[in-house]
Each structure stands twice: as structure tokens, then as C-alpha cells.
Amino acid sequence: MLVYSLKRLLLACLVVLTVSGITFILTNAAIDPAKALAGDSASAADIDAIRKAYGFDRPLPVQYFDWLGSALIGEFGESVRMRRPVATLLLERLPVTMSLGACALAFALLLSIPLGVVAALKPNSAVDRVALSLSVLGQALPTFWFALMMIILFGVILRWLPISGSDTWLHFVMPAIALGYYATPAFMRLTRAGMIEVLASDYIRTARAKGLRPPTVLFKHALRNAVIPVVSLAAVQFGFMLGGSVVIETIFALHGVGFLAWESISRSDIPVVQAIVLLISLFYIVLTLLADLLNAYLDPRIRVA
Amino acid sequence: MAAPATFDAGRLAPERALALGPVALLRRRIFGHRSLMLGIVVLGLMLAMGLLAYFIAPHDPYAQSLASRRFPPIWHAWIWDDPKAGWNNVLGTDKVGRDYLSRLIYGARISLLIGFATMVISGLIGTTLGVLAGYFGGRVDMVVTFLVTTRLSMPVVLVALAVVALFGSSLEMVILVLGFLLWDRFAVVMRSVTMQARDLDYVTAARAIGCSTPYIIVREIMPNIVNSLVVVATVEMANAILLEAALSFLGLGVQPPLPSWGLMLSEAKEDMFFSPWMITLPGICLFMLVLSINLLGDGVRDVTAPEGRN
Numbered sequence: 001m002l003v004y005s006l007k008r009l010l011l012a013c014l015v016v017l018t019v020s021g022i023t024f025i026l027t028n029a030a031i032d033p034a035k036a037l038a039g040d041s042a043s044a045a046d047i048d049a050i051r052k053a054y055g056f057d058r059p060l061p062v063q064y065f066d067w068l069g070s071a072l073i074g075e076f077g078e079s080v081r082m083r084r085p086v087a088t089l090l091l092e093r094l095p096v097t098m099s100l101g102a103c104a105l106a107f108a109l110l111l112s113i114p115l116g117v118v119a120a121l122k123p124n125s126a127v128d129r130v131a132l133s134l135s136v137l138g139q140a141l142p143t144f145w146f147a148l149m150m151i152i153l154f155g156v157i158l159r160w161l162p163i164s165g166s167d168t169w170l171h172f173v174m175p176a177i178a179l180g181y182y183a184t185p186a187f188m189r190l191t192r193a194g195m196i197e198v199l200a201s202d203y204i205r206t207a208r209a210k211g212l213r214p215p216t217v218l219f220k221h222a223l224r225n226a227v228i229p230v231v232s233l234a235a236v237q238f239g240f241m242l243g244g245s246v247v248i249e250t251i252f253a254l255h256g257v258g259f260l261a262w263e264s265i266s267r268s269d270i271p272v273v274q275a276i277v278l279l280i281s282l283f284y285i286v287l288t289l290l291a292d293l294l295n296a297y298l299d300p301r302i303r304v305a
Numbered sequence: 306m307a308a309p310a311t312f313d314a315g316r317l318a319p320e321r322a323l324a325l326g327p328v329a330l331l332r333r334r335i336f337g338h339r340s341l342m343l344g345i346v347v348l349g350l351m352l353a354m355g356l357l358a359y360f361i362a363p364h365d366p367y368a369q370s371l372a373s374r375r376f377p378p379i380w381h382a383w384i385w386d387d388p389k390a391g392w393n394n395v396l397g398t399d400k401v402g403r404d405y406l407s408r409l410i411y412g413a414r415i416s417l418l419i420g421f422a423t424m425v426i427s428g429l430i431g432t433t434l435g436v437l438a439g440y441f442g443g444r445v446d447m448v449v450t451f452l453v454t455t456r457l458s459m460p461v462v463l464v465a466l467a468v469v470a471l472f473g474s475s476l477e478m479v480i481l482v483l484g485f486l487l488w489d490r491f492a493v494v495m496r497s498v499t500m501q502a503r504d505l506d507y508v509t510a511a512r513a514i515g516c517s518t519p520y521i522i523v524r525e526i527m528p529n530i531v532n533s534l535v536v537v538a539t540v541e542m543a544n545a546i547l548l549e550a551a552l553s554f555l556g557l558g559v560q561p562p563l564p565s566w567g568l569m570l571s572e573a574k575e576d577m578f579f580s581p582w583m584i585t586l587p588g589i590c591l592f593m594l595v596l597s598i599n600l601l602g603d604g605v606r607d608v609t610a611p612e613g614r615n
Contacts, residue, residue: 011454018455026464030471136340136603140596142547144554145570145588152581243460247551261463262555265470273467277460284458 004296012289019281020071024064027270032056067274076275081267086275089260096166096256100249101241103172104180105234112184113230116191117223123196131192135185143244147178147251164253175252179244183237187230194226228298232291239284334608341604347597355413362407363395366564370402378405378582396586399569400576405583408564409590415565416546416594419480423545424538426484431491432534438492439499440522449492456489465548470557479558483545494537498530505529532609539602543595550591566591 034051035042042050051057055066070076076086119128154174155163162171198204199222207217242257249258257276264272325333335341354361376398382390390397396406438449468482502508508525516525550567552558554574559565561572566587573583 011451014451015455015458018451019459022455022459026468027471030468136599137596140543140592140599142550142567142588142591142595144551145584145591148570148574148577148584149588152577152584156578156581239458240460243463246462246466247555250555262466265467266557268471277463277467280460280463281458284460288458 001296005293008289008292008296012285015285016282017068019285020068020278021064023274023277023281024067025060027274028060028063031268031270033270071275071278077271079264079269079272081264081269081272086271089272090257090275090279093255093257093260096254097242097245097249097258100172100175100179100245100254100256101238103176104241105183105238107176107180108183108187108237109230109234111181112187113191113223113227115184116188117195117218119188120192120195120199120226123192128192131188135188138181139185141181143178143182144247144251146181147174147248150174150178151251166254166256171252171254175248175254178251179241179248182244183241186233186237190230190233191226194229195222198222198226228295232295235287235291236284239280239287242280242283331608335604338604338608340600341608344597344600344602344604347593348601351413351594351597352417354410355417358411358414362404362410364404364407366403366407366411367562368403370398372402373398374402375400375576375580376402377580378586397580397582399572399583405586408569409566409586411564412566412569412587412590413594415476415559415563416549416591419476419483419549419559420542420546420598422480423483423487423549424542426480427486427488427541427545428491428534428538430485431488431537432495434488435492435495436499436522436526436530439496440503440518440526442500446496449496453489453492456486459486461486461548462551465552466555466557469552474552474557474560476559476563479549479552483548487541487545487548490541491534491537494533495530498533499526502526502529532605536602536606539598539605543598543602546591546595546598 032047034047034054034056038047038050055063058066067077074087076090078084079086079089082089115131119125119131122128151163151174154161161173162168163174165171204217204222207221208214212221245256245258246261247258248254249256250262253259257279260272261276263269264276373394376394377387377390378397379390379392379395381387381397394404394406396404396409398405399408434449434452438446465479465482465486469478472478503526508521511521511525549558549565550570553565553567554571556571559568561568569587570584573580573587577584
């Protein structure tokens with residue numbers, strides 16, 4: 001277990017290094033940071049002065065390791081647009097995105113696990129087929145359009161829910177549904193497949209033969225085992241949701257990291273864009289690392305491979 | 306979608322199946338698969354719409370008209386007796402008076418072009434990496450797995466938005482960026498099916514009689530994995546179309562005045578409370594196109610899966 005964990009950790013570190021490198025190179029190749037910092041009205045001499053002052057005239061690898069080194073201690077530089085430290089900005093915005101992601105994940109799991117269980121109890125029944133058809137339809141629904149349609153229906157026609165802002169928990173209902181529904185088919189299929197496999201196993205037959213009550217067998221014996229792969233998929237999906245929140249936060253004007261990303265991207269605020277891409281990648285890498293370690297802990301066969 | 310009931314229709318008693326022969330059997334399974342047929346028909350209509358846009362569209366999709374701005378679609382005339390709605394602009398007009406139906410028809414072109422071109426680029430990258438990793442294993446496999454892990458940990462929407470915005474947004478840029486971002490699934494799936502095909506007896510036989518490695522990969526392995534390739538290709542094509550729409554919706558994808566459905570949604574956003582149909586129609590088109598591609602992919606998977614065979 002220790003060897004596996006260390007190997008996995010080393011891989012994660014290598015991925016972080018590569019991702020940060022790609023992010024740094026892409027953003028630096030796109031526009032001249034000195035020009036972006038100086039603004040449109042700056043003269044060539046001003047730009048040169050800024051280039052010297054900020055160290056943009058140094059070789060790119062030197063700049064990269066300088067940037068990475070400060071990023072490691074949480075120092076991402078200053079936002080060009082707002083003249084404030086990027087780290088402070090991120091800390092302000094992160095709670096909104098985290099709440100949104102958590103709500104979206106909770107919504108997806110609460111919807112898909114019961115559906116998956118019911119579908120697995122009677123494969124090819126009406127419930128099963130409706131659930132599968134819904135997942136096919138849902139997969140073709142553009143997230144942002146679904147969000148807009150919800151705004152029209154629940155925000156404008158029925159007036160049940162607020163359509164923008166992040167003041168109360170009601171503000172998170174529609175964004176969480178819009179962000180979460182896309183993950184439900186995957187969760188549902190995995191729960192269904194896992195349950196079908198587990199329900200056919202010997203220990204379930206034993207549990208039934210002992211005369212345990214059907215709900216006990218179903219929830220304590222079957223679901224517990226069937227849900228393990230769902231947990232690791234949930235970790236991965238949470239990472240995807242943080243990335244996907246750009247679109248949803250922009251539509252609902254939720255002032256989280258995604259909205260900040262969109263604002264910074266449209267105004268070429270490079271330090272902020274770099275920090276957000278790195279941060280979200282880091283979340284994903286840590287989440288998948290934890291999911292892998294959890295899986296290895298639960299299933300010894302994985303450790304050997 | 307696993308729809309066993311639908312391909313039951315293509316299932317025959319073994320003796321009948323033998324009498325039919327493989328091609329007739331495949332044809333039977335395809336025509337017996339209802340959701341696959343639906344996907345083929347809808348996608349065919351969308352393709353025809355895109356290819357023949359010039360002949361079908363009633364108006365020029367770029368022609369603005371100040372006198373006919375924000376006309377509602379025809380059903381507003383039937384239900385609310387709206388005098389502005391009429392047969393001249395069946396689905397109404399947008400905020401600068403361009404015919405909505407014509408723009409929707411031309412929009413199919415952009416979505417299909419982006420979906421197809423992205424699929425080709427990402428398919429080439431992903432299949433090459435996946436087949437190499439699956440066939441050679443060892444170090445090659447380690448490198449490819451690392452590349453896939455790295456790619457997966459970069460948030461697609463965010464990176465695509467940033468790159469398109471920083472390098473300048475255009476149709477070609479969107480295709481390139483998406484093509485270089487969406488190859489991971491190709492690599493993962495092609496790697497695992499190649500690994501399975503690599504150890505098949507006739508591949509070993511080909512190796513034993515001295516066939517070259519490129520020959521084995523192209524002639525022995527590829528025909529075996531082409532079904533999986535088609536399935537992944539449809540998934541990624543649908544994915545690319547949805548991503549383009551999202552990028553264009555955020556104003557950082559395809560640029561005006563091109564009639565991209567995502568861009569139309571973006572332009573209609575400010576009118577969404579007064580003219581909700583402007584939001585509804587392009588979304589329905591997107592939904593139909595993506596659904597038909599997904600149904601095609603799921604159908605191909607069902608029809609070619611070994612358990613669907615007799």
C-alpha cells in the first residue's frame with residue numbers, strides 16, 4: 001500500500017508540473033505580459049521599463065520556475081485588472097464555487113443512486129427503461145441552454161426562484177441542477193451495473209437465505225459494495241464540475257471562481273487566468289489521487305498492478 | 306443506451322441466422338434497432354439541411370432589415386393574433402431583422418463542420434497514441450497514460466476559453482483548440498481494445514509468419530477496433546458541438562455574424578424575457594443534432610456488440 005501510494009503521489013506531482021508548464025507556456029505565448037500590464041496607451045519605452053521591472057526580459061524557464069515557486073507558497077502575483085493579489089481574489093470567490101460544486105454533486109447523487117437501485121432491481125422493467133431513456137435525452141441537452149430554459153420557466157413565468165446572485169441558498173438551486181444533471185447518467189449507470197452484479201453474488205444469496213429483511217440486504221449488504229465505484233467517479237466528476245462552473249456561474253451571475261475566470265479571460269488578465277487553471281487542475285489531481293488511494297485501500301488487487 | 310427490446314427485433318433463431326448470411330443479418334439488426342434508425346434519420350435530415358442550406362433557406366441569413374426586427378414566429382399569429390407574425394418569416398426574426406429559420410438552417414453547417422473537423426483531429430491524435438500504447442505496452446504505454454492523465458486534469462472549458470480568447474477567436478481556432486483537447490477518450494478506448502486485439506491468435510500468427518509491425522497494426526488490429534472507434538467518434542463529435550455552442554454562447558467562440566446556434570443563443574439572451582422563442586429554437590436544434598449523433602453511436606455499439614450477434 002505504501003509503495004503504491006508513493007508511486008501514485010509521484011505521478012500526481014509530475015502531472016502538476018506538466019500542467020503548470022503547459023499553462024505557463026500557453027499564456028505567455030499568446031500575449032506579451034508587459035504590453036497587457038502597460039495598457040493600450042503605453043509607449044514602447046514604457047513597455048520596456050515594465051518588462052525590466054517585472055522581470056519579463058528574463059529567459060522563459062527562469063520566469064516559469066520563479067512563477068511556480070511563488071505559486072507553491074500561494075503567491076500568484078497581482079491581478080492586472082483589479083490591482084489586487086490573485087490569492088486574495090481566489091479566496092474570496094472560492095466558497096461560492098465550492099458550495100455550487102457540492103450542491104451540484106449532492107443533487108446528482110441523490111437523483112441517480114435511487115434511480116440506479118430501482119432500475120437494477122428490475123432490469124428491463126418500465127422504470128429501468130424510462131431511466132435509461134431520460135439519461136440519453138439528458139446527455140444531449142446543452143447545459144447552458146437547460147439553464148436558460150430553467151430561468152425562463154422557474155424564474156420568469158412561475159417566479160419561484162431568483163435568477164441571479166448568490167445571497168441565499170435559493171440562489172443555488174437552479175445553478176446546482178444545471179451543473180449537476182449532466183453527471184447523473186454516469187452515476188446512474190454505474191450504480192445500476194454495480195447493483196446488478198452484486199445482487200447476483202453469493203453473499204447476497206446467503207444474506208437472503210439467512211432470512212434477513214429485504215431492505216437490510218439491499219442497503220446494508222448490496223448498496224454498500226455497489227456504491228464504491230460511484231464514490232471514485234464522484235471525485236472525478238466534482239473536479240469536472242469545478243471546471244464546468246465557468247458557464248453556469250456566468251449565466252446565473254454567481255460570483256465564484258468560474259465567473260472570475262470568464263471576466264479575467266475576456267480582459268486578458270493573465271495572472272488570474274493562470275492561477276485559476278492551475279488551481280482547478282490541482283483540485284482534480286488531488287481528488288483523483290484520493291479516489292485512487294481509496295480504491296486501492298478497499299480493493300487490494302489494485303495495489304499490485 | 307442499452308435497449309435490449311429494440312434489437313430483439315433483429316434477433317433470429319440460429320438456423321435462420323445462418324441462412325441469412327452476415328451482411329443480411331447486419332442489415333436486419335440495423336433496421337430492427339428503432340433508436341438507431343431514429344438517429345440516422347434525424348442526423349440525415351440535419352446533414353441535408355446543412356449541405357443544401359443555400360437551396361432550402363427562404364432568406365439570406367445575413368440580410369438585416371430594420372423594418373422587421375424581433376418578429377415572432379408564425380404560431381403567435383394563430384394563438385395571440387399577433388399581426389407581426391407571418392409566413393414570410395415563419396420562425397420570426399432576430400434583433401437586427403435577420404430571418405430566424407434561415408439562420409437556423411445555416412447554423413447546422415457550422416455545428417456539423419465543427420463537430421466533424423474536431424472529431425477528425427482529436428481522433429487522429431487519440432487513436433495514434435492509443436493504438437501505439439496498446440500495441441507496444443511498456444514504456445510507450447507509460448508515456449501515453451501520463452499524457453492522458455495530464456490532459457484529463459486540465460479543465461476543458463476553461464482551457465478552451467482561455468486559449469481561444471488569448472489567441473483570437475475564429476471558427477478555425479475553435480476547431481483546432483477543441484481538436485487538441487478532446488483526444489483523451491479516443492486514446493483510452495483505443496488503448497484498451499488494441500491491448501485485447503494484440504493477443505488474438507491470428508495477430509500472433511501474422512507476427513509468426515513475419516509480417517511487419519505497421520502491416521499488423523493496419524491490417525490485423527485496425528479492422529478489429531474500428532467499431533469502438535466509430536462509437537467514440539460519435540461521442541466526441543457530440544461533445545465538440547456542445548462545447549462550441551458553449552464557447553460561442555460566452556462570446557469567445559465563433560464570431561458574429563456567423564449563424565452558429567450557440568452565438569444565436571448568446572445574441573438572444575438579452576431578449577429572453579420578452580421573446581423566449583429566440584432562446585428556445587436554437588436550443589432545440591442543438592438538442593436534436595446532439596441527440597441524433599448520440600443515438601447513432603449507441604446504436605452502432607448495440608448492433609456491433611458480440612452479444613447482439615447470433
